[in-house]
Amino acid sequence: MREPDLEPKHEMKKRASIPADPAEAADQILNEATSRNITVKLLGGLAFKRICPSSKEGALARNNNDVDLAVKRNDVSKLKKLMDELGYEYPLRANVTHPDQILYIDNQNRRQVDIFVDGFQMCHKLDFRKGLEGAGQTLPITELIMTKLQIVEITDKDLQDLCAAFFDFRLGQEAGNIRYNEIARLASRNWGIWKDFTTNLANLKERASVLAPDKANVVAGRVDELLKYIEKRPKSARWGARALIGERLQWHELPQKR
16 A cells, blocks of 8 residues: 565575565465464455455456455454464554554565554545454455545545455445445545445446446446435534535545655
8 A cells, every 4th residue: 555665585484485476475474364363364366366256256356465454453463473473574763653554565575554543534434443352364345345435545446445345245234234324324424434345336336337337227227326325324523514614624644755
């Protein structure tokens, strides 16, 4: 998600062999973390590919190189120790000003690993502590979708992941579905999040016919359903006050390159 300094290091760590395949590298971290009772989940493109059949082949399949993880705050020190033992480089300068986002570099494969603490932060800050408590090695599909919907400058690769998610998962409040009420609740409290969520849902509906023509009708139907839930959800007073200002004041952060 960021552009790290990938200049060759003279003292590359070789205490462990990091797999060249990014999915295998993620598995190495996740499996070892599980054996040490470290609560960590996969997110990003690899997570969509793991739980969305539509991301594995066809028009929505794409290459993934970077590994993105989320970890509980009280497990950060244990995960840092694990990453060091596996041979990842900790760029001190890049991590000084980002206490809730940790960067590691895999110099063997010229890859970066972003680790988000208790949630996710790019254009907006999202609290995923509840999602980290769930079963499985990825964040739940609802949280994964929100990491994409919050992007201000969304790309087709992000929309590909969203297409797969909305085609493969139904809206519903039960575990394993896209929890529409959770998305609508968050959007009803924060105007900036509402703006970017609804803008990107409209973008998704428009681009689905190009990115995945055979899936576009299903995706568009579920997007429309979610938009209806978001719009009918009562908005907070804070949301209303911020809506009066609108785009005259910046409503999001821009991800910093490290």
